[in-house]
Amino acid sequence: MKSCFRVLLSIFVLWTIPACTGITAQSYTPTLLPREPEIASKAVTSTAAPRGPEIAGVFEGVTPCSAEARPLPQVPADSDCEQMIWSLVLYQDAKTRAPTTYHLQSAYGLSKPNTNDLVDGGTPIVMEGTWTITTGAKSDPAATVYQIDPDDPQTTVSFLKVKENLLHVLDRENAMLVGNGAWSYTLNRMDDQSPVEEHVGIPPEPPARPPLPPMPEGSSVFAVFDGRTPCHDLVMEFTQHRPYSGCLKIKWRLTLYHDSVTGAPTSYLFMGTSTYREGSWTIVHGVEGDSDAVVYQLQMREAQIPISFLQVDENHLFLMDRERNLLVGNQLFSYTLSRVNTETP
Numbered sequence: 001m002k003s004c005f006r007v008l009l010s011i012f013v014l015w016t017i018p019a020c021t022g023i024t025a026q027s028y029t030p031t032l033l034p035r036e037p038e039i040a041s042k043a044v045t046s047t048a049a050p051r052g053p054e055i056a057g058v059f060e061g062v063t064p065c066s067a068e069a070r071p072l073p074q075v076p077a078d079s080d081c082e083q084m085i086w087s088l089v090l091y092q093d094a095k096t097r098a099p100t101t102y103h104l105q106s107a108y109g110l111s112k113p114n115t116n117d118l119v120d121g122g123t124p125i126v127m128e129g130t131w132t133i134t135t136g137a138k139s140d141p142a143a144t145v146y147q148i149d150p151d152d153p154q155t156t157v158s159f160l161k162v163k164e165n166l167l168h169v170l171d172r173e174n175a176m177l178v179g180n181g182a183w184s185y186t187l188n189r190m191d192d193q194s195p196v197e198e199h200v201g202i203p204p205e206p207p208a209r210p211p212l213p214p215m216p217e218g219s220s221v222f223a224v225f226d227g228r229t230p231c232h233d234l235v236m237e238f239t240q241h242r243p244y245s246g247c248l249k250i251k252w253r254l255t256l257y258h259d260s261v262t263g264a265p266t267s268y269l270f271m272g273t274s275t276y277r278e279g280s281w282t283i284v285h286g287v288e289g290d291s292d293a294v295v296y297q298l299q300m301r302e303a304q305i306p307i308s309f310l311q312v313d314e315n316h317l318f319l320m321d322r323e324r325n326l327l328v329g330n331q332l333f334s335y336t337l338s339r340v341n342t343e344t345p
Contacts, residue, residue: 051191053094059167060087060160060331061189064180065108071169071177071185073155074125075108083118084108086187088167090131090146102131102148127155138175139313145174162312165189165328168336178315179338181226181253186318186334193328212271215276219257219266225317225337227252230329234321237306238300239272249333254317255338256281256296268298281306287324295324315339 050058063071065081075081087105092098109122129149137143137160144161159167160176169177169185178187215221229235231247239250253271258264268281278301287293287310296317297306308324309317319327319335327335 015129050089054091056090056092056097056098056099056163058087058089058191059191059336060085060190061186061187062086062183062332063169063177063187064183069171070178072106072108072125072127072157074127079108079123080110081108082110083183085122088148088187099131099133099146102128103128104148129155136174137170137285138173145170159187160312162186162318163326165192166318166326166334168312168316176313176316179227179336180342181251181338182228184227184316184334184336184338186329186336188329188331188334190331195328204232212276213269216257216267218260220260222256222258222265223314224263224340225254226254226340227337228333229319229335229337230333232319232327232335234307234327235319235335238277238298239270240275240277241272250338254337265296270298287320295320309337 015110039250063084063086065071065075067077067081070077070081070282071084072088075084085107091100091102093100104125104127106125106127107118107122108125109118109120112119127148128153131148132150132225134145135142137145139160146159146161146167148157149155158170158174160170162168162276166187167187167189169187171177179185184295194260226247228251231241231250233243235241235250236243236247239252241247241250251272251276255269255271257266257268259266265281265283268279270277279301281296281298283297285292289294294311296309296311298309305322308320310320310324310326311317315338317337319337321327329335
């Protein structure tokens with residue numbers, strides 16, 4: 001089945017946030033994230049995603065879009081593109097579970113300042129065709145990769161299967177696209193989730209900003225990761241944000257330090273809008289089904305159990321729950337942190 005590209009008359013609604021400026025390890029100076037205007041807004045709402053034996057998965061999310069990284073090849077090179085919305089339905093044979101067809105509904109464009117919309121609703125895209133499962137990503141030659149339109153090099157798009165409920169958009173070299181402080185390139189599976197109820201909330205007044213601590217003596221920056229995650233209980237506990245009704249997102253900037261001589265992990269600094277916290281971190285190995293998996297563990301001083309992130313490649317951390325299962329986000333935000341200083345340590 002040939003891919004099709006056509007403009008729809010429907011409008012896709014997005015919640016947008018300004019992207020953070022990239023910084024490198026060499027020039028990095030810790031600064032608290034700037035305060036953003038917060039407005040009372042509806043939390044993510046969802047009608048039930050299609051389910052059934054013919055559905056291999058429904059994956060949704062919002063990703064960046066730039067001149068350097070066009071997530072879909074159908075986006076013209078000269079178009080203005082900052083954000084992109086995805087709704088990808090993968091179909092399978094109900095008996096054999098072999099991949100059959102897909103339906104992708106997307107929209108791209110510029111963010112509309114101080115709103116949750118794209119300017120003029122963005123430019124919609126619809127694609128349909130076949131998909132397949134293959135292997136091989138830049139970060140892992142044995143990784144499982146989903147490809148839509150595998151027989152058409154002009155429209156093929158590949159996704160790393162991080163886990164059953166998480167896909168990550170790959171570039172033309174099968175490397176994971178790196179997001180920014182507002183959005184990652186992770187798509188979250190929605191047909192395994194219950195619809196989210198509507199509610200409206202106003203965030204509490206942020207406290208006064210505390211003074212920033214200096215870089216630990218004898219340490220240097222190992223990596224800096226940015227992101228926005230949903231308001232999971234574990235996120236609120238670690239970031240020390242007070243839970244409130246209608247919480248839509250939590251901002252992250254996570255700096256990992258290591259020993260300047262040995263390279264061993266030493267400490268971390270988490271910075272939010274008006275807060276920071278410090279602690280120690282370490283690297284361990286092994287998750288269920290993968291004894292070689294690399295896990296970053298950050299100690300929370302008030303808890304005996306550290307918070308864990310799966311390192312899928314050098315540029316991405318995926319937040320895990322207490323049982324080391326990957327957390328799955330919603331239509332807007334994932335639990336993925338993207339590396340700001342992209343040079344390999």
